[in-house]
Amino acid sequence: MKQFDVQLIGGVVLHQGRIAEMKTGEGKTLTEVCPAYLNSITGEGVHIVTVNDYLAERDRELMKPLYDYLGVSTGVVISNINPQERKDAYSKDITYITNNELGFDYLKDNMVKTKESRVQRGLNFAIVDEVDSILIDEARTPLIISGQGDEPTNLYQITDVVVKSLSEEDYKVDEKERTVTLTESGVAKIEKFFGIDNYSDLEHFDLRHHVGQALKANFDMKKDIDYMPKNNEIYIVDEFTGRIAEGRRYSDGLHQALEAKEGVRIQSENKTLASITYQNLFKSYKKLSGMTGTAQTEEEEFRETYNLDVIVIPTNKPIQRIDREDKLYSSRIAKVKAIIKDIVETHTTGQPILIGTSSIEKSEELSELLSRKNIPHNVLNAKFHEQEAHIIEKAGMKGAVTIATNMAGRGTDIKIDDEVKKLGGLKVIGTERADNRRIDNQLVGRSGRQGDPGESIFYLSFEDDLLRVFSSPEILDKLEHSLNKNGQSDVLIQNKFFTKRVREAQKRIEGMHFESRKDTMKYDGVINKQREIIYSQRNEVLDTDNLVEFIDKMVKEVVSSKLHTLRLKLDDETYIDKSIEEIFIDYLDEINPLLFNKDFVTVDRVLDVYNKNNSIEEVEHYLYEKSIDKYNLIKQSYDEYMFSSIVRGILLSFVDLNWMEYLESITHIKQASQLASYKQQDPLQVFTLDSFEEFNELVKRIKISTVVSVFNIELGSGCETF
Known part of the structure; x- marks a missing residue:
């Protein structure tokens, strides 16, 4: 080798x-x-x-x-x-x-x-x-x-019914940004249906969220393009590969909105236990x-x-593939007719053909048309992904016709024999230009491997999403004028000017996607810093040979913090009319259950300590010593290995529980931060500040919950109580 x-x-x-x-x-x-x-x-x-x-x-x-x-x-x-x-x-x-x-x-x-x-x-x-x-x-x-999360409410079905009843003037679809928003008339209808006065009020946040997801599910998400109903479930279709994204569900209620749209069983919203990009x-x-x-x-x-x-990296042999100019048609119907004609003519020569489509729906439409022409062929999309490698491997055989969505079959080479080489190699037909140049390049790159001959051509129409949504009106006017000038209603002669405009549209979309990914990364970057802290400390707990020292430090920190609240009570205006004895009673009612699990420290004993020098510091010191004595007694009632194992289990459980709750709350924090722009604030900055405030609270909760649980551990055998 x-x-x-x-x-x-x-x-x-x-x-x-x-x-x-x-x-x-x-x-x-x-x-x-x-x-x-x-x-x-x-x-x-x-x-x-x-x-x-x-x-x-x-x-x-x-x-x-x-x-x-x-x-x-x-x-x-x-x-x-x-x-x-x-x-x-x-x-x-x-x-x-x-x-x-x-x-x-x-x-x-x-x-x-x-x-x-x-x-x-x-x-x-x-x-x-x-x-x-x-x-x-x-x-x-x-x-x-x-x-497993909470059972879904019937609000998904209700908002789906309401959204389906809206007229076109009630909502606005932005195909470039893939957003759907209500117009004034739409808001009025929502308010009337639910009997509310102001749809924008904060108290209707949950309703707005459900309506928003129902709007996106019904008017933006496309069946067999973005998702596919199968076996009474909704499956995500990967937009880049055309494959079913196994095990994935849209988050934030969008999947439930799609289930309501398609009338399948609405599954519960899952709780996020762990996540990373x-x-x-x-x-x-x-x-x-x-x-x-x-x-x-x-x-x-x-x-x-x-x-x-x-x-x-340069190719081992020069590329011999012929990449032809795009053919542009006025309508999708005219384009499809031309594609079928090309396939039929090429098939008669025996030259193998690979046809790239953008969706399951379009691949099946093309398959139906080829069947009517009695052209034997294979279809590779999310519905037939199990045969992916087998179908792709045979796509270079003489007479083979293969229809594939996007980049299905990546990683599997299409090889051709000497007979096919003499026929011109593999012919690749693109049925439209993708949003991304890489997808087109991947499709074209299936042909002409290792210096083999090959051919590629793309068919476009004015009705393709790329031209319809992302080309400027001026360009479309020029396209139409050129057709009329040539006196042709079907086809525009291949033209480098329009090919260049298509590439520019693709670059604009790629730029939009890049910005979107950067935005995602900025927000996830904030969460990632917090994730790294949690995972690092979690691994420290798992790996450390001296967990007792780690817990000793945590106990002292939490006990000191809890005892310090006595000073806060003395400064609290609500206690201004209370005697020192009443304040101590309230205080001990709080800390006894947390640190001692019984009425171990009496008010009389605390008053005795206080009355010696009228010193709060001495009371705090006394309670601190008693707390540490209690902790040491629990610790010494077990051997070090057993105590470490018990405490490790307690600490990890609270880390995982609080991190899970934090991941759930961070979604709401991010949603709320998006409203900051209305106040002339930076949403990312607001999200960063709010999320770190929540994260600091999370760390405190982990420590307090762990220490309280440690103080409530049953004493080991053979140990006397206080």
Whole structure:
């Protein structure tokens, strides 16, 4: 096995912690061998991250003999293995894994109750295959581990019915921003239906939220494009791959709104137990690198977000594929007719064809039209994703016609034989330009691998979303004028001017998405700092050999803080008419249940201490000493290992409980911060301040709850009470 020079160059780039852009078919699987081996020598582990289980297993099996020869161990983490198998796989020198499994294992490791239950051993070096898909396309979608939430209210069904009854003048859809808002007439109808005076009042916040999600579900989210009903459930369709996003649900009530829209069972809103974005997950690696066929268009974002440079690796052989000018039609119907005509004519020659579509609906429409023409073909979309690799592998055979949504089948090469090469290689037909140039480049890159011949062409129409929504009115006027000038109602001759305008529209959308991801990262960056604090302290609790010293410090801090409230009572105006005895009674009623679990400290004894020198400080000191005596008695009634185990369990339980509640509250804090702009305030700044205030309260609650629970531990055997 010998690497091409370009594969060695790619390996150097990966070892340097950069992104190597390598075209489809250039051998990325072999390129990663040298940097993976070199970085595995440290013994800290290397993760080779890919997009699905099939590719992870395939690449590991393919490369295992070579790694065995080199003396390094390999493992693979896929969805159906148990925790011990996961731990074993992560312990290997090189581990193949999907981005999903990596992220969820990271979150689960930060929820374990014993350090032995962890499966990962740290994030050292990662080589991310299809790096643009994982670090860019999925950057806004957080990984979430959920628990059972409260049962959904009937407000989802009610708001769905109300929203469906609205007229077009009652709401406004912004297709660019993908938002739906009520007009004045819409607000009036909502107020009338629910019998309220002012829809904007803070007391109607929950109603506004439900109505907003119902509006988005009904007038923005598209069936078989954004989601797909299946088996009485709603499944998310990944906008970039066309695959079903298994195990994911839209958050913040949107999924329930879609369930109400489609009339399927409305499931409860899950409570978030743990969450992280891919941005912050992969930024946690000591060294990060990646490979893809399409990274250069996102070079700025890779550098700004991940501090990763993009290096374009030359192809081993010159590209022979012919990329033809786009064909533009006045209507979608005219465009589809032209596509079918092209497919039929090409199919008669035996040249294989790969047709890229933007949605399940459009792929099935095209499939129906081809069936009427008796053209045998395969369809690859979210409904048939199980056969993905098998269908893609055969797409280069003579006479093959394959319809695929977006980037379905990424990572699987389409190979052609000598007979197909003589026919012109694989022909790629794009049925419209995607919002993102990378998606188009990925589709085109399926053809012409390793210097093979090939061909690509895109068909567009005025009715395509890209042109209809994102092109300027001036451009559309020019397009229409050009058609009329040519006296043609169907087709516009291929024209470089309009091709350039399409690229400009794509760049604008890419810029919008980049800004959206940056906005997401700013907010999640705030939460990530807090997550790092919680996870760091949690790991300290799990790993420390001296937990008793850790708890000793916490007990003294909390006890001092609680006892200091006596001074606050003396300064409180509500106590101004009370005697010192009455103040002590109120005070002891508060602290006895917390620190002593019984009426251990009497008012008479506290008064005796106070009356010696009329000193509050001496009372506080007396109570502090008694509290520490109580704590020491509990601690000494167990051996150190047993006491540490009990306290560790208590502390971790309160950390997890409070963090879960914090993640739930942070959603509301973020929603509330968006209203700050109406007060001429920066929403991000408001969110940052409010979230850290809430986080500081969280830390206090963890400490207080833990110490109170420690003071309520039953004494161990053979120990006398006070």
